[in-house]
Amino acid sequence: MKNIIIIGYGPAGISAAIYLKRQGVQPLVIGKDFGALEGYDDKVENFYGQAEPIDGKVLIQNGINQAKHLGIDVITESVISLKSVGETFEVVTTSHTFETKAVLLATGKTRHTVRRAGFTQFRGKGISMCAICDGFFYRRKKVAVIGYGPYMLHELDFLRKMTKDITIFTDGHAFDDEIDFPVVREKITKFIGNEKLSHIETTQGTYEIDGAFIALGTPSSVEFASQLGVIIEKNNVVVNDKYMTNIPGLFAAGDIIGGKLQIAKAVYDGMNAADAIYNYLHPKKSPGLSK
């Protein structure tokens, strides 16, 4: 059993890990990529202590290296599911299952969407980002699952309990697993409907559908949070002044909770969340922030 698992090794997650370690708590940090800065070559010029503009990815990598040098366990894996089990949590990655007393969501704001015609129009009207949240409404209906990897298989496992009429749309991504559902491999071009989604158009044809579940890549913070029934407002996870969500033991920090989407603010959140997590894990004694 872990004390605390931090999902995300961006500025918020690493900052929390460092402050926890300094208070004698050993966190496990799980991240999968450079977060907000993945896929960009932007230079960061406004973060304290950088005499010259620094490549964003170098700054993030420096943070990860700093944590490792301090003896913090940092692993690169995608978290595909988060569940609460009694008073603890189960964190499932692409290759491990961990149990932990507390979780810090520091997963930033990345979302995997399908930016094609009709996506925004039918989001919430037939297009869902969370099988566990919305699958129930599609019992015995015709459902599309849009995805290709472990996260798609995870969502599929849930949806197959609701309906047998499922088609996988890989949206052009490679997918070689044996599967007992039809697989449409071509790119999606359009989501079609009137009030609600009714069809998916691809480069090769048009498919009738009652609902579509997006399960591309790995889930982002909002999906994790939704799976657990966390309160979300305007796409931000809602936390109290102790950085705790409405689920005891589930904390959130950084871009995921909104406010200024900046490295300095994410670092500040991480520091404060660490103190709150320490107090949660040690309810009777609080040494305050480490010096």
Ligand SMILES: Cc1cc2nc3c(=O)[nH]c(=O)nc-3n(C[C@H](O)[C@H](O)[C@H](O)COP(=O)(O)OP(=O)(O)OC[C@H]3O[C@@H](n4cnc5c(N)ncnc54)[C@H](O)[C@@H]3O)c2cc1C
């Ligand atoms: C192009 C661009 C330029 C920017 N330039 C600046 C700048 O100059 N100055 C500035 O202050 N801010 C800048 N920002 C904003 C800054 O990058 C973010 O505010 C900051 O990175 C937020 O930190 P975070 O720790 O909350 O999230 P992120 O840095 O986004 O980190 C999220 C972490 O969660 C991990 N994660 C997510 N999902 C999973 C999962 N399923 N499993 C495992 N791990 C997961 C990711 O791998 C990553 O490690 C920029 C942003 C962008 C997009």
